[in-house]
Amino acid sequence: MVVRLSDVAARAGVSVKTVSNVANGYLHVKPETRERVQAAIDDLNYRPNLSARSLRQGRSGVIALAVPALDMPYFAELTRAVVEAAAERGWTVLVDQTDGLRERELEVASGLRGHLIDGLILSPVGLEVDELERSKEDTPLVLLGEKIAGGPVDHVAVDNVEAARLATDHLLGLGRKRVAAIGYQARADAASGVAPLRRRGYERSLAAAGITVDAELTPQVAGYRRVDGAHAMETLLALPEPPDAVFCFSDLLALGALRVLAERGLRVPEDVALIGFDDIEDGRYSTPSLSTVAPAKDEIARHAVDMLHDRIAGRDAVPARDVRVGFEIVPRESTLGRGQTGPSGP
Amino acid sequence: MVVRLSDVAARAGVSVKTVSNVANGYLHVKPETRERVQAAIDDLNYRPNLSARSLRQGRSGVIALAVPALDMPYFAELTRAVVEAAAERGWTVLVDQTDGLRERELEVASGLRGHLIDGLILSPVGLEVDELERSKEDTPLVLLGEKIAGGPVDHVAVDNVEAARLATDHLLGLGRKRVAAIGYQARADAASGVAPLRRRGYERSLAAAGITVDAELTPQVAGYRRVDGAHAMETLLALPEPPDAVFCFSDLLALGALRVLAERGLRVPEDVALIGFDDIEDGRYSTPSLSTVAPAKDEIARHAVDMLHDRIAGRDAVPARDVRVGFEIVPRESTLGRGQTGPSGP
DNA sequence: ACCTGGATTTACATCGTTGTAAAGACCGAG
């Protein structure tokens, strides 16, 4: 049976508003009354109707998080972090999968959930800056990742260029000469995603080492999953002179590449050293374990939630902020070799 | 700016209800009027307020899915399937992480989200049957997995006993004599989870082969993640006579075990054959690729959503249903050896 | 006993949408 405030009120012999006051911890309620009302609430197992509350208050206590895919570990791990950070503010998170489709991202951003959500954290893949202009007015918005940096919207990301540069430096530091990169993308709408930034870092590192970028060593990928990494690695191994190190723009790409290397009987890192990006748990348990760039996911989540909180609190006057979070190069067996490191716990 | 029905109505010169009718595709609206109203809706970029609609209709169009952890690939993949199945019904999914905590599961089940959700799909870990009695009255509920089978609630799962039996048969079929199992749990509240069922299947298979269960070969685990599998494998390898095959109750356990085997320089499957459970994508790209039991996740999701739909439609009279979905033994390199199979795409 | 000001409690309107029922418009038949 559905229990309303009025049911509780009837049982406790007080007005509806008094029950509401008790339920919300309003101060000026006589202890004796409070007790009686609370008993009624407990007896009837009253739960406030959030739709009604939300309608009245204009706030639902729900925020949305839209990511390209939940079954990509990086986003799954990020989601966990966001859910936890949001919980600290008493928020519930509605998770949406966009599959990287512009259309779906736009739907989400323009309030598909119509006032059901108080704010949105979006990890855009296909969306362009200008398409966001309109929706921004509706729902407080925070962007994750580098897709739309420096735009008119709050934004959190790692310094991808610098991270990619250091990752490549790490490979060069091992003495490798032919360092490939897996993650270049041709898709027009990837023009402002992470790909070009990590690419820039990679090329910058090579340049600093006096190496010219070899187009053969930068195969295109269709996505950032294992299968894409596997294909790219096959392409690289088909070269007359294959690489002796590879920087993969995601850990999944690296794991796909690793799989192909193992199939071909090539040793990692002796024949080919490998470093990824994201620090997903999988990489700690692969054989060999995967060196990687570890973005501070918790920091990303916390900042995103905090910024959203500020926006919702109405500090609209504040101009859009751009937050950079830390990252760390984590060398493991795929670059250092066996016995240098064990797996670190999850 | 917030746009309400009344704003649209004013602009189109009609009543609020007519706008509502147009927005909801009500039939008897003069084409001319419909057109004018639609134009106003588009101009003002009107979005219905779901809180209000939900309050009025008693339905929100949102269902919740509560899983133990989003960053465990099995649940991430299952979540994707549920989100897709729900979308076909026009439902949005609110994803909750319970971390396997009884308390959190109870909160979710007893309508923490207070009337915000129309139904709940719960994958329980800690909760007991009787604790659900009360909450059942509030929100339509469907359970996933075997934690609380045969109870008073709708329920979807694979036949874990049979699946485990066949997985073990597969190892025995390779001629292995010392087949270990990783996944036994001592926790009292795991008494009715998947562990005992898979355990029963394992023991049944051994019995049929005339082998007595060796307690040494069934180490306890604290959880079903990689780290737990790694620890258990270490325990097994410390035995005077280690196993020549291992059935892991989850793919993550198997991947943790695989990692340890590789560290010790043991060959899989030559020295130790390995089979997991869940068919997560990771297992297709590990080296060697992981043989596994593949539950029909899409079927699980579809059935769960369908059953929830029936409950929400009010067929309360129907007694609780118990649906078994299919599964498949997928042999890969970790039991068949190299070259027998390639990785199958994601 | 009466007044004052703060503590408590209450009535009422309101959030935006939609079901209900009734009013208004319009058509062809008689």
Next chain:
DNA sequence: CTCGGTCTTTACAACGATGTAAATCCAGGT
């Protein structure tokens, strides 16, 4: 030209909770 019936449109009352402002209570000071 009126009547009955269909098609359109509308007014109004909910849904459940809470902000507002007013009503009621009460203790302490005159």
